[in-house]
Structure formats: C-alpha cells, structure tokens
Amino acid sequence: MAGTQKERLVVIGNGMAGARVVEEILARDSDRFAITMFGAEPYGNYNRILLSNVLNGSQRTEETFLNPLAWYAVHDIQLHASVKATLVDRERRAVIGRPMRTDAPAYGLDGCAQAVPCVEEPYDKVIIATGSRPFVPPMDGMGKRGTFLFRTIDDCEQIAAYAKQCQRAAVIGGGLLGLEAARGLLTHGVEVTVLEAAPQPMSAQLDPESGDLLSRTLRQMDINVLLGKITTHILGEEYVTGLRFTDGSALETDMVVVSAGIRPIVEIATDSGLAVERGIVCDDQLRTSDPDVFAVGECVQHRGVIYGLVDPIWDQARTLADVITETNPASTYEGSKLATKLKVMGVELASMGETKKTEPDDEVVIYREPSRGVYKKLIIRDNRLHGAILLGEADTASTLIQMFSLDTALPERRADLLFGPANGASLLAAADLPDTAQICNCNGVSKGCIRAAIEGGCTSVMQVGAKTKAGAGCGSCQSLVAQLLETYADEVVEEPSEHYYVPGVPLPKPELIAAIREKQLKSVSAVFRELADGKEDPGSKIGLASLLKSLWPDEYEDERDARFINDRVHANIQHDGTFSVVPRIYGGVTSPAELKRIAEVAEQYNARMVKITGGQRIDLLGITKENLPKVWQALGIPSGHAYTKAFRTCKSCVGTDFCRYGLGDSIALAQKIERRYQGVESPHKMKLATAGCPRNCSEAYVKDLGAVAIGDGKWEIYIGGAAGGTVRKGDLLSTVEGHEQVLTYMGRFIQYYRENAKYLERTYGFAERVGIEHLRAVLIDDTEGICERLDAEIEKAVAAYRDPWSTEAVRPRNVSQFAGPLPVETSSGTWRETPREETVQ
Amino acid sequence: MSYSPVTETPPKPSHPRNTWSPTDPMDQVDLGSIDFIPPGEGRAYTFGRKTIAVFRQRDGRLFATDDMCPHKAGPLADGLVGSGKVICPLHMWKIDLETGRCLGENGAVRTYPVRAVNGRILVTLTA
Known part of the structure; x- marks a missing residue:
C-alpha cells in the first residue's frame, strides 16, 4: 500500500451514528480510507442513550464516552472537534467547516464563530451523520434563564447545576426522553411535573389504557403528570417562574426542560443541493442524491421513514460500511421493524409495532393486572405478531421481539406469548425460519450465516458464537442457536471448556487439583508447561495463581507476571494509568499527627484527589507508579490492601467510647480484627464492620463479616452480607461472648471460605450456595471435626503476613517493579511518525 | 512477523531468521538491557x-x-501477557500481539518489530 494514495473519507458528525459507521468501516478494511471527522461538540463521541444517567448522577460524563480522543489517534482519524461542517462543495469536492463558538449548542442552527478561518477537507466520499436536534414547540419565552433542552452532555450538566437552586421543575414532553429527564430531575430533589400535549404519556409506544396505567405508576413515584397540556408561554422576567397553557391554566415552576421530540438536522444537505424532504433522502444503500455522498442515522429519511432508535442506525451503519468499502457492494438496507425493550423509571416496558387494532380481523389479546401495574397486549394478524405492549412485566419480551422481527407463525396458545410456555419449551421454531431471518439482533447475524457455520463443523453454541458472533451480545438468541444446532449439526457437543477452572488449562477444578498435586506443580508457568502444552494463556494466570497459593501455602512459587498489576505494585490502577494509595487505618481511627503526615505526602506527591472511602479510609488518588515506593516510605503506614482479593477493612462506629447508645466496644474490636486479619488473601475481597449496637451505623449487617453488640458483652456475628452491586443482609452465624470469641469464629469462617469458595466468589454467594445451616453445623457445632484445623490454618496465614509496602518499598522484587515509562533517546532525537498501513497487518 | 527469539549470541548473517543489517541506523533503537523486563511481563x-x-x-x-x-x-505494558496476547488492565480487552488486533472487539494497536541481540532490546520504529 505504501506510496499509493488512500481514498479520502470525510464523516460529518461525530455522534453515535458517525462513530459507529467508522468502526464498521475499520473492521472491514482499516487501510482503505484516510478518515476525517467533523464534530460540532468538543468531545469524542459518547453514548447519548446514557445521558439520563448523567443527569441523575448514576454515571459520570466520562463513562458515557464511547471512544476517547485517544481512539481517534490510534486509528489515525483526523478529528475536527468543535468544528461544524457547513457545506459539501460538490464542485470542488471539499467539505467546508467552521469552528463553533464555545457557548453555542452543538445542534443549534447557527453558532459558528465569526472571523475564524474555515476548515476545508477534500473528499472522495462523504458520510453525513448529523443526527437530530430537539424539537421546540412554538411558545413564548424560550431562552429565559431556567429554560433548557435535553440533548447533549452540556445540557445535562447545565440542568443538573441549575436544579440545585430550584424547588420545582417542569418537563415539556411525556415521551420516552421526557420521562427520562423527569427521572433525572427527581434525583436532584426537585418536585417534577411532566406536561404532555397528548392525552397519555409515551403515545408512540403505548395505547391509551397502558398509558393511563403508566401515569398512575408515575404519580405513585411523586411525579406530577399533566396530560393534554400545550404550553403557550414561559412566564417570568429574566428567570422562569411558571408556564401558561392553551386552556388558560398555569403552573408555577423554577425551571423548564423541553424534551418534545427530535427533528433531523438537514441544513448541510439542503445547502449542498442534496435531495431533502423531512430528512436527507437516501436509497437502500444509504446513498443520497449524489452517488459519492452517503448519510446514516437520525438525519436519514429512508423509504419515507425517519428512525430515532439505535437498532435501525446500527443496521444502516453495517450496510453503509459494506457498500462503501466494497466488501459487499450489493448489500442493502430495507428498513427496520421497530421494537424497544427498556425501563422507564424502573418500570419494565417492551413495545413493538402497532399499539392498537387497525384491521377489522385483527385479533387482540389483553391481560390486565392493575394492582401490580401489569398490562400486556398483543395485536395479531394472519397468525403473525403485528404489535405488542408489555408493561410492568416483560419476561417474554425477547422472544416476542424475535417473532415480531422475523415474522414467524405464532403458537396456538396465545397465553404462552404473554407468560412463557407452561412446559418451558421454546416458543420459536428456529428450523422453520428462512435463511435471511436475523437471529442475533445485537450483531446482525442471519440464520443462513449460523447454518453455514454449523454445516462447516461448529458443534456447540460457543463455537458458533466464536465463528459468527451470534449470541455474543445480549445472549438472548442463544436458545435459538442451540435449536439450530440440533437441527443442522450431525452431533451436538456440550462444550467441555464450560467446566474448566480456567479457560487455558483443559481440566475441571477437581481434575486440575489432582494433576497439580500429582505432578507437584508449584508455579503458574509449571502448570502451563505440564498441563497446557506450554501455552501461557494470560486470562488463566490469576486464577491459577490463586489456586496454587491455596494448595501450596508455604511452597508456592510466586511468579509476579501471574499477578494482576494491582498486586504487582500493591496499589489500585485508575482509568488514566495512575494509582490509588490507601494506607491502613485500623478500625478507621486515625490521629492528628497521622493526618498531618498523610496531608504532607498528598501534597508532596501531587495526589490529585484525597477522598474518604466507603470503608472509612483515606484514598490518595492520581499517584504515579514510580512514586509509589516513595509515598509508602513517607507515609510510614502499612498497606490498606485496597486493591487485592484479601481482607480489606474493618470499619466501626464509635461504640462505647463516645456514643450514648453504645452497648459494646466496637472500635477496639474492629482494630483487633483488622490487626489480626489484615492482608489475609481469599477468593475475593472481604469487607468487615463492627457495630456498637443494633442501630448498625457502621453497616455491619451488610458486610462480608460483621459483629454487632447486643449488650452484656455479647456480639452477634453476621456473614455473607453485601451492599454493593448485590444487596443482602448477612446471615446470623452465632451469638458469642467477648472480643476473643468474635476473633476466633470470624477467623474460622474466613479459613473455611478460603478453602471452599470458588475463585472470585464473594462471601454472599458462598453463604447462599452452601447455606447458613451447613456453616453453623461445621463452624459452631464442629460436625466435621475440622474446627481445630481451621483455627490452626488461619493462624498460619496470620503469622505469614508481611506488609508489602514496607518490604518492597526498600527492596523491590525486580529492577523495574515500579518503573514508569522509560525515556529513550533515539539518535535523531525525535519520533518519526510511521504511516499506518506499513505497520499494521 | 513482529518478533524473533531472544538470542544471547550475535546474529549469524547466514541464518535468514537472524539476519539483521540496519539500513537506516535511526530505524533501530536500543532500549537497553532485556533484564529490565521481568519474564512474562511488559514495560513501557x-x-x-x-x-x-x-x-x-x-x-x-x-x-x-x-x-x-x-x-x-x-x-498495555501493565497487562497480563502470554501466548502472543496481552490483556489490558483496565477493562480486560484482549489484543493479539502479532497482529495488533483486538480479539472479539473492533480495533487494533500498532505493532513494531523487536528483537533481543546480545541481551539488548532493539526495536524498529519505522518498518
């Protein structure tokens, strides 16, 4: 390729559609085009679907980025961020762009900075992916302080900031996005009113009855829903104070968010002389009226339809990439059948096709259960599904969506479609489908493609997935893939690798342990050498290391390359490659002198944030790897182990030391527990707490192990609690007397967990799997006669503990354990950029 | 091919795999001793x-x-390495070190020819 000129592809728009089509193109042929992208927003692209999560604070802005700016560099894509393409000059074959003013919204009609030179990019092919902008219904007063649209990251941030000073907020628009905006606003502590012009919310997805049901559910969530309200005026002088409606009524509010639908952004196409109706008119290959100019996404009008959901856009992007890279020049996009499955404010909802009966012979099946807010409706025509609504309960949604999009014949018992078949059989007969039917909607895999893979020798769902990517997305089509295997494969093989302890060594756990013992394998590399033909699968290293360490506590050969980076450098890696340092603070009790020292270290080594953790510790964030040993030495405090699968922390309340309700000395107990079990490794992390009374201020009920004082020197020991992604109250193991007994029983449980849990199984999963009765019998009543041995084993582990910070700060395990990137002088002194096509492949 | 075995002896010109004659001295950069990188790990x-x-x-x-x-x-230098692959420490993306391609995901990193000669790492920055 060297020396030949690449075709120049200019992509206008850097949203989800633009970035997706570029990814699809790169996946087909990464060398064909020199790619330039224009993005009116100053970011890399981000997942707009998650914006409501940014607004309600459940995700940070950064988490919505699909491709960070580095992605563009990696793929040699030139990105003009904050530059708006304004014209496709088809005579001179160049795209003209103008830098945006920093204060202008990306979707605005204008907003280009004046007196700044234009950007001009010559092209061979252009893809327009300008997307859409919010529709603002005609009304007076839009633009006053306190009026917002809901479309971009900037909008979200401004809404969140403004809501802090408000008591009441109104959302104009009761569609999907409007309700998401309302949900986001609720989290900011404002009273929220949703205003919808139609007589029901979500009229695109729901019929009137399910709309009523949803309104009722929303009202129960303290959202005021006003229907049939069309706003004429936003009231207030400089700031918003209220709204007035066409019926003459009014509403007081401190802010207004308009989310009343979207309209395609088409000006660049109009100005460039392309065919535009409501959207940019495209053929079945996403080509506009100019054969070198394509379009994709929400700006496209295809066969008269404009799509505003992601699935059709993904379909369009695939076809466009097939066509433009000529990997499949005959590929066509023939429109999408719209089906959505989502949660509105925590309420499950699936909706597809029509919402009401349109033909006289349409068969309508309805199930209502108002007390639980459940409503299910099917519209059936000629024994095919033409529409469905599932509100409040959507268990059969995936199957219905498959049947709807594949247009399959329906089972006679319609109830099976609403509740699933009573006998648990599959509703869909995959064998009856045509080869063109799309089985995996996530990755766009057809039945024909899967059938070819099976006839080509795939004998398991996993193999089909590896070959075709079918089932690799949400996984809901795997049962269909299994059916196809039964139909077309000569023999169906249950994948043995599903039972392997780690993927890289072909043995289930018991056989693996037996082989390790028999061959006396004491290092990870020895296991690979003896049991995996020398293939060192990197994904298997950590699991093997954990297993070997438990099998050979004294003789395990610790190879550092088998550790995750956190355990190589005893700190927790952060998203930018820096590390977090959490010093051990026993029981969460520190001193002024210690705090001063921590503060000095934080300043000296430029900790970018100093944060109190959930486990009552102090976290110094943004420390570089090379500074870690210096930071530890300067701190002079042992490691808090906030990075490894081990005993982490034991937090406490102030207990009898200060609290007027305290029944037991929770601080002294927490400190004893932590000094004893610090750094003891286990299948997964262990977080502990002690509480001085059942008020549970330190959350001991929901910890891996918790001790709660109940008076008279008695403590309850809880195990298997969780308050992370899973929330579970711990099981009461026993009630014991005094600190020493707490320490003994906790240690006994920890050792039993170390020996019997699966790798990466938290205590809550373990406790549920083996059952609390069993644990009580073994650990309290000693029915298996192993308590003495467990106590001795945990004592050994405690005695073997060495603080890694104090030892490895002065004596690193290898010459470059804490090395950052090593600067290298080249003879020319500078890096010479290499053309991409010469090095990749 | 973006790798060659570690050799402790100088390359023999007669052996095609070890033939190395720098056409442009700037292409080959000496990164220093191989001992800087512990076996099974990566460094930046x-x-x-x-x-x-x-x-x-x-x-x-x-x-x-x-x-x-x-x-x-x-x-990636902080990742887990083995059988020609590295696993990124942030979100466990797996990358084929010979081709630079991500496994199971779209995307690729640039790869560079590298070898050890007399215990020193030589990387070719321009191919």
Whole structure:
C-alpha cells in the first residue's frame, strides 16, 4: 500500500451514528480510507442513550464516552472537534467547516464563530451523520434563564447545576426522553411535573389504557403528570417562574426542560443541493442524491421513514460500511421493524409495532393486572405478531421481539406469548425460519450465516458464537442457536471448556487439583508447561495463581507476571494509568499527627484527589507508579490492601467510647480484627464492620463479616452480607461472648471460605450456595471435626503476613517493579511518525 | 512477523531468521538491557510524546506495540501477557500481539518489530 494514495473519507458528525459507521468501516478494511471527522461538540463521541444517567448522577460524563480522543489517534482519524461542517462543495469536492463558538449548542442552527478561518477537507466520499436536534414547540419565552433542552452532555450538566437552586421543575414532553429527564430531575430533589400535549404519556409506544396505567405508576413515584397540556408561554422576567397553557391554566415552576421530540438536522444537505424532504433522502444503500455522498442515522429519511432508535442506525451503519468499502457492494438496507425493550423509571416496558387494532380481523389479546401495574397486549394478524405492549412485566419480551422481527407463525396458545410456555419449551421454531431471518439482533447475524457455520463443523453454541458472533451480545438468541444446532449439526457437543477452572488449562477444578498435586506443580508457568502444552494463556494466570497459593501455602512459587498489576505494585490502577494509595487505618481511627503526615505526602506527591472511602479510609488518588515506593516510605503506614482479593477493612462506629447508645466496644474490636486479619488473601475481597449496637451505623449487617453488640458483652456475628452491586443482609452465624470469641469464629469462617469458595466468589454467594445451616453445623457445632484445623490454618496465614509496602518499598522484587515509562533517546532525537498501513497487518 | 527469539549470541548473517543489517541506523533503537523486563511481563518506553510497550514472554518471544489500548487508552505494558496476547488492565480487552488486533472487539494497536541481540532490546520504529 505504501506510496499509493488512500481514498479520502470525510464523516460529518461525530455522534453515535458517525462513530459507529467508522468502526464498521475499520473492521472491514482499516487501510482503505484516510478518515476525517467533523464534530460540532468538543468531545469524542459518547453514548447519548446514557445521558439520563448523567443527569441523575448514576454515571459520570466520562463513562458515557464511547471512544476517547485517544481512539481517534490510534486509528489515525483526523478529528475536527468543535468544528461544524457547513457545506459539501460538490464542485470542488471539499467539505467546508467552521469552528463553533464555545457557548453555542452543538445542534443549534447557527453558532459558528465569526472571523475564524474555515476548515476545508477534500473528499472522495462523504458520510453525513448529523443526527437530530430537539424539537421546540412554538411558545413564548424560550431562552429565559431556567429554560433548557435535553440533548447533549452540556445540557445535562447545565440542568443538573441549575436544579440545585430550584424547588420545582417542569418537563415539556411525556415521551420516552421526557420521562427520562423527569427521572433525572427527581434525583436532584426537585418536585417534577411532566406536561404532555397528548392525552397519555409515551403515545408512540403505548395505547391509551397502558398509558393511563403508566401515569398512575408515575404519580405513585411523586411525579406530577399533566396530560393534554400545550404550553403557550414561559412566564417570568429574566428567570422562569411558571408556564401558561392553551386552556388558560398555569403552573408555577423554577425551571423548564423541553424534551418534545427530535427533528433531523438537514441544513448541510439542503445547502449542498442534496435531495431533502423531512430528512436527507437516501436509497437502500444509504446513498443520497449524489452517488459519492452517503448519510446514516437520525438525519436519514429512508423509504419515507425517519428512525430515532439505535437498532435501525446500527443496521444502516453495517450496510453503509459494506457498500462503501466494497466488501459487499450489493448489500442493502430495507428498513427496520421497530421494537424497544427498556425501563422507564424502573418500570419494565417492551413495545413493538402497532399499539392498537387497525384491521377489522385483527385479533387482540389483553391481560390486565392493575394492582401490580401489569398490562400486556398483543395485536395479531394472519397468525403473525403485528404489535405488542408489555408493561410492568416483560419476561417474554425477547422472544416476542424475535417473532415480531422475523415474522414467524405464532403458537396456538396465545397465553404462552404473554407468560412463557407452561412446559418451558421454546416458543420459536428456529428450523422453520428462512435463511435471511436475523437471529442475533445485537450483531446482525442471519440464520443462513449460523447454518453455514454449523454445516462447516461448529458443534456447540460457543463455537458458533466464536465463528459468527451470534449470541455474543445480549445472549438472548442463544436458545435459538442451540435449536439450530440440533437441527443442522450431525452431533451436538456440550462444550467441555464450560467446566474448566480456567479457560487455558483443559481440566475441571477437581481434575486440575489432582494433576497439580500429582505432578507437584508449584508455579503458574509449571502448570502451563505440564498441563497446557506450554501455552501461557494470560486470562488463566490469576486464577491459577490463586489456586496454587491455596494448595501450596508455604511452597508456592510466586511468579509476579501471574499477578494482576494491582498486586504487582500493591496499589489500585485508575482509568488514566495512575494509582490509588490507601494506607491502613485500623478500625478507621486515625490521629492528628497521622493526618498531618498523610496531608504532607498528598501534597508532596501531587495526589490529585484525597477522598474518604466507603470503608472509612483515606484514598490518595492520581499517584504515579514510580512514586509509589516513595509515598509508602513517607507515609510510614502499612498497606490498606485496597486493591487485592484479601481482607480489606474493618470499619466501626464509635461504640462505647463516645456514643450514648453504645452497648459494646466496637472500635477496639474492629482494630483487633483488622490487626489480626489484615492482608489475609481469599477468593475475593472481604469487607468487615463492627457495630456498637443494633442501630448498625457502621453497616455491619451488610458486610462480608460483621459483629454487632447486643449488650452484656455479647456480639452477634453476621456473614455473607453485601451492599454493593448485590444487596443482602448477612446471615446470623452465632451469638458469642467477648472480643476473643468474635476473633476466633470470624477467623474460622474466613479459613473455611478460603478453602471452599470458588475463585472470585464473594462471601454472599458462598453463604447462599452452601447455606447458613451447613456453616453453623461445621463452624459452631464442629460436625466435621475440622474446627481445630481451621483455627490452626488461619493462624498460619496470620503469622505469614508481611506488609508489602514496607518490604518492597526498600527492596523491590525486580529492577523495574515500579518503573514508569522509560525515556529513550533515539539518535535523531525525535519520533518519526510511521504511516499506518506499513505497520499494521 | 513482529518478533524473533531472544538470542544471547550475535546474529549469524547466514541464518535468514537472524539476519539483521540496519539500513537506516535511526530505524533501530536500543532500549537497553532485556533484564529490565521481568519474564512474562511488559514495560513501557517513551520517545518524546510516544509511548510503546515491550512484552517479554516466558518463552523468550518479544513483542512491541503502542502502549495504548484502543478501547480506553489503558496502559498495555501493565497487562497480563502470554501466548502472543496481552490483556489490558483496565477493562480486560484482549489484543493479539502479532497482529495488533483486538480479539472479539473492533480495533487494533500498532505493532513494531523487536528483537533481543546480545541481551539488548532493539526495536524498529519505522518498518
């Protein structure tokens, strides 16, 4: 390729559609085009679907980025961020762009900075992916302080900031996005009113009855829903104070968010002389009226339809990439059948096709259960599904969506479609489908493609997935893939690798342990050498290391390359490659002198944030790897182990030391527990707490192990609690007397967990799997006669503990354990950029 | 091919696999001793604004790539290495070190020819 000129592809728009089509193109042929992208927003692209999560604070802005700016560099894509393409000059074959003013919204009609030179990019092919902008219904007063649209990251941030000073907020628009905006606003502590012009919310997805049901559910969530309200005026002088409606009524509010639908952004196409109706008119290959100019996404009008959901856009992007890279020049996009499955404010909802009966012979099946807010409706025509609504309960949604999009014949018992078949059989007969039917909607895999893979020798769902990517997305089509295997494969093989302890060594756990013992394998590399033909699968290293360490506590050969980076450098890696340092603070009790020292270290080594953790510790964030040993030495405090699968922390309340309700000395107990079990490794992390009374201020009920004082020197020991992604109250193991007994029983449980849990199984999963009765019998009543041995084993582990910070700060395990990137002088002194096509492949 | 075995002896010109004659001395950069990288691990090297990762497998094979995961720019040099693959420490994306391609995901990193000669790591920055 060297020396030949690449075709120049200019992509206008850097949203989800633009970035997706570029990814699809790169996946087909990464060398064909020199790619330039224009993005009116100053970011890399981000997942707009998650914006409501940014607004309600459940995700940070950064988490919505699909491709960070580095992605563009990696793929040699030139990105003009904050530059708006304004014209496709088809005579001179160049795209003209103008830098945006920093204060202008990306979707605005204008907003280009004046007196700044234009950007001009010559092209061979252009893809327009300008997307859409919010529709603002005609009304007076839009633009006053306190009026917002809901479309971009900037909008979200401004809404969140403004809501802090408000008591009441109104959302104009009761569609999907409007309700998401309302949900986001609720989290900011404002009273929220949703205003919808139609007589029901979500009229695109729901019929009137399910709309009523949803309104009722929303009202129960303290959202005021006003229907049939069309706003004429936003009231207030400089700031918003209220709204007035066409019926003459009014509403007081401190802010207004308009989310009343979207309209395609088409000006660049109009100005460039392309065919535009409501959207940019495209053929079945996403080509506009100019054969070198394509379009994709929400700006496209295809066969008269404009799509505003992601699935059709993904379909369009695939076809466009097939066509433009000529990997499949005959590929066509023939429109999408719209089906959505989502949660509105925590309420499950699936909706597809029509919402009401349109033909006289349409068969309508309805199930209502108002007390639980459940409503299910099917519209059936000629024994095919033409529409469905599932509100409040959507268990059969995936199957219905498959049947709807594949247009399959329906089972006679319609109830099976609403509740699933009573006998648990599959509703869909995959064998009856045509080869063109799309089985995996996530990755766009057809039945024909899967059938070819099976006839080509795939004998398991996993193999089909590896070959075709079918089932690799949400996984809901795997049962269909299994059916196809039964139909077309000569023999169906249950994948043995599903039972392997780690993927890289072909043995289930018991056989693996037996082989390790028999061959006396004491290092990870020895296991690979003896049991995996020398293939060192990197994904298997950590699991093997954990297993070997438990099998050979004294003789395990610790190879550092088998550790995750956190355990190589005893700190927790952060998203930018820096590390977090959490010093051990026993029981969460520190001193002024210690705090001063921590503060000095934080300043000296430029900790970018100093944060109190959930486990009552102090976290110094943004420390570089090379500074870690210096930071530890300067701190002079042992490691808090906030990075490894081990005993982490034991937090406490102030207990009898200060609290007027305290029944037991929770601080002294927490400190004893932590000094004893610090750094003891286990299948997964262990977080502990002690509480001085059942008020549970330190959350001991929901910890891996918790001790709660109940008076008279008695403590309850809880195990298997969780308050992370899973929330579970711990099981009461026993009630014991005094600190020493707490320490003994906790240690006994920890050792039993170390020996019997699966790798990466938290205590809550373990406790549920083996059952609390069993644990009580073994650990309290000693029915298996192993308590003495467990106590001795945990004592050994405690005695073997060495603080890694104090030892490895002065004596690193290898010459470059804490090395950052090593600067290298080249003879020319500078890096010479290499053309991409010469090095990749 | 972006790797060659670690050799402790000078390359023999007669052996095609070990033939190495620098056409442009700037192409070959000496990164220093192989001992800087513990067996089975990776380390990062910077050249001004660019950072590359060099991986030393336990079987002696060496690989070099840009030190930036195509997913979220994670530091690949801190990843887990073996059988010609590295796993990014941030979100466990797996990358084939011979081709630079991500396995199971779209994307790729640039790879560089690298070898050890007399115990020193030599990387070719321009191919």
